Amino acid sequence: MTASETSPPGPAPVRLTPLRQVPAVDAGDDLAALIHAAADAEGLALSEGILVVCQKIISKAEGRMVHLGDVEPRDEAIRIAEEDGKDPRHVEIVLRESVRIVRRGRGVMICETRHGMVCANAGVDLSNTPGDDVAVLLPEDSDASARRLLASLAALGHAGLAVVVSDTFGRPWREGLVDVCIGSAGLAPIADIRGSRDWTGRELQVTTMATADQVAAAAGLLMVKDAGVPAVFVEGVPLGGDGGLADLLRNPAEDLFR
Amino acid sequence: MTASETSPPGPAPVRLTPLRQVPAVDAGDDLAALIHAAADAEGLALSEGILVVCQKIISKAEGRMVHLGDVEPRDEAIRIAEEDGKDPRHVEIVLRESVRIVRRGRGVMICETRHGMVCANAGVDLSNTPGDDVAVLLPEDSDASARRLLASLAALGHAGLAVVVSDTFGRPWREGLVDVCIGSAGLAPIADIRGSRDWTGRELQVTTMATADQVAAAAGLLMVKDAGVPAVFVEGVPLGGDGGLADLLRNPAEDLFR
Numbered sequence: 001m002t003a004s005e006t007s008p009p010g011p012a013p014v015r016l017t018p019l020r021q022v023p024a025v026d027a028g029d030d031l032a033a034l035i036h037a038a039a040d041a042e043g044l045a046l047s048e049g050i051l052v053v054c055q056k057i058i059s060k061a062e063g064r065m066v067h068l069g070d071v072e073p074r075d076e077a078i079r080i081a082e083e084d085g086k087d088p089r090h091v092e093i094v095l096r097e098s099v100r101i102v103r104r105g106r107g108v109m110i111c112e113t114r115h116g117m118v119c120a121n122a123g124v125d126l127s128n129t130p131g132d133d134v135a136v137l138l139p140e141d142s143d144a145s146a147r148r149l150l151a152s153l154a155a156l157g158h159a160g161l162a163v164v165v166s167d168t169f170g171r172p173w174r175e176g177l178v179d180v181c182i183g184s185a186g187l188a189p190i191a192d193i194r195g196s197r198d199w200t201g202r203e204l205q206v207t208t209m210a211t212a213d214q215v216a217a218a219a220g221l222l223m224v225k226d227a228g229v230p231a232v233f234v235e236g237v238p239l240g241g242d243g244g245l246a247d248l249l250r251n252p253a254e255d256l257f258r
Numbered sequence: 259m260t261a262s263e264t265s266p267p268g269p270a271p272v273r274l275t276p277l278r279q280v281p282a283v284d285a286g287d288d289l290a291a292l293i294h295a296a297a298d299a300e301g302l303a304l305s306e307g308i309l310v311v312c313q314k315i316i317s318k319a320e321g322r323m324v325h326l327g328d329v330e331p332r333d334e335a336i337r338i339a340e341e342d343g344k345d346p347r348h349v350e351i352v353l354r355e356s357v358r359i360v361r362r363g364r365g366v367m368i369c370e371t372r373h374g375m376v377c378a379n380a381g382v383d384l385s386n387t388p389g390d391d392v393a394v395l396l397p398e399d400s401d402a403s404a405r406r407l408l409a410s411l412a413a414l415g416h417a418g419l420a421v422v423v424s425d426t427f428g429r430p431w432r433e434g435l436v437d438v439c440i441g442s443a444g445l446a447p448i449a450d451i452r453g454s455r456d457w458t459g460r461e462l463q464v465t466t467m468a469t470a471d472q473v474a475a476a477a478g479l480l481m482v483k484d485a486g487v488p489a490v491f492v493e494g495v496p497l498g499g500d501g502g503l504a505d506l507l508r509n510p511a512e513d514l515f516r
Contacts, residue, residue, distance in 0.1 A: 009278065009485075009486075010276055010278035010485045010486060010487050011276050011278075011480045011482060011485055011487060012276075013273055013274060013275045013276065014273070014274040014476070014479055014480060015271055015272070015273055015274075016271060016272040016273075016274075016476075016494075017271045018268055018269050018270075018271065020267065020268035020269075103514045103515065104514075105514050106512060106514065108514065110514060117431070118430070118431040168467075171429060172376070172430055172508075172513060172514065172515035172516070173375070173376040173507070173508055173513060173515065173516065174438070174468065174471065174506050174507065174508055175448055175466060175468065175505065175506055175507065175508050176447070176448045176449075176466045176467055176468025176469070176471065176506065177466065177467050177468060178467075178468050178471050178472055178475065179472065180432070189434070190433055190434045191434075191482075193482075208433060208434045208435065209426075209434055209435050209436075209478070209482075210432065210433065210434025210435060210436050211434070211479070213432065213434065213436050213475070214436055214437065214475040214476065214478050214479050215479065217436065217471070217472040217475035217476060218272070218274075218472065218475060218476030218479060220467070220472050221272055221469070221472050221473065221476060221495050222269045222272060224269060224449075224451075224467075227267075227268045227269055228267075228268060229268050229269060236274075237479050247433065248432050248433055248434065249431070249432065249433065250430075250431055250432055250433050254364060255430060255431060256361045256362075256363050256364065256366065256368060256430065257361065257430035257431065257515055258430070258431065
């Protein structure tokens with residue numbers, strides 16, 4: 001008998017491997033080459049799986065950084081910064097990256113970004129930056145970033161890959177942050193199980209699972225902020241198709257909290 | 259040289275193993291014995307790790323089921339059911355399990371449960387039930403359920419375990435559902451990294467990660483609804499302390515969306 005004849009039906013194990021040797025990334029760096037080398041250092045073939053890469057190193061490689069000294073805050077940014085105890089130049093950058101502020105309070109700005117995501121500070125971050133005077137923005141188009149990385153890794157011989165770009169978001173109602181997908185290539189971000197039946201034969205009420213967000217959250221377990229793990233390789237999750245961020249964003253007209 | 263001398267610093271891989279041979283569960287079943295046997299069937303020692311168990315089998319084992327035929331809907335339930343095209347008896351059970359309705363629209367009831375969680379239909383589910391006329395409620399106290407299961411598994415020889423009870427929730431702003439923790443024992447649901455510094459030496463802005471929710475989401479990748487995997491064993495994630503659901507719930511007074 002082969003192993004497959006003796007195994008029970010159902011999914012096989014999932015393995016998450018941290019890429020622990022990606023060096024500090026700066027504008028213009030070849031991320032695919034750095035990840036290729038880091039995977040090699042782990043003895044990891046980096047094929048047939050999902051590479052989760054944190055947004056920060058993609059933004060840095062793409063030069064999505066703004067020196068606060070170059071920023072002239074508008075009146076609204078100065079007012080918000082005074083009320084919330086923030087740097088008005090940081091607030092100015094947040095406003096530039098937002099199409100609107102969904103909610104403000106307790107020193108927090110929940111913004112809808114130009115990409116359609118809702119998150120704190122429009123994803124503009126002051127941590128993990130080369131200097132205290134630099135803000136790191138979200139990638140211009142994280143799906144395109146994922147597609148480029150996927151193509152470059154394929155050119156380096158890595159086959160059967162998908163890429164998920166992850167970022168760390170808060171949620172209403174719950175404490176603590178979780179990692180979510182902000183862009184992808186080579187996998188279906190949403191698994192549509194409408195019409196499926198559960199093990200009693202009843203049609204499922206749950207209709208769609210956010211696979212890419214679950215993958216990002218899983219990888220987040222290894223992206224502990226001071227451990228220097230900006231990428232995680234996930235094996236054992238079916239790719240299920242192709243798609244990007246738009247699949248994960250609820251139509252604002254159908255959203256009860258916007 | 260030993261492996262630890264050659265390995266780079268940082269976290270080791272995480273492994274998620276599905277328990278594929280847990281049978282259908284009914285009221286009064288000994289869940290620990292069923293899980294013990296299912297782990298054995300996978301060749302899994304079930305020690306030194308986190309056991310994620312879906313809420314549904316815990317609720318069923320605890321008899322948290324209501325026959326719709328036994329339910330007399332109040333006027334409000336009848337009115338909501340008419341407006342939303344629902345079974346008024348289902349709505350009645352949802353209202354009983356709720357302290358208030360946070361938002362209603364598009365046929366969806368977002369409720370604050372008696373436990374303090376905010377979720378659709380107060381977690382009352384009609385799928386995966388023994389018959390079409392039965393609703394499954396959330397456990398009375400999922401932390402207590404997790405503690406009992408942990409103690410029973412310890413008595414069966416499983417050491418170094420933590421238990422996370424997971425359920426599948428929607429989110430504002432994003433499509434698709436993700437699995438979250440609704441109760442735990444033996445691990446710290448929130449990893450507090452305040453005061454930590456990133457790899458450039460700067461103090462982190464991100465202060466707390468929802469470890470238990472990330473663990474639930476990771477396990478959710480294997481709890482595909484028609485695959486019959488109601489439990490997943492997670493190895494490689496530090497337990498970090500002890501705590502429960504209350505750690506994951508935002509104080510309503512500090513919540514911008516309640």
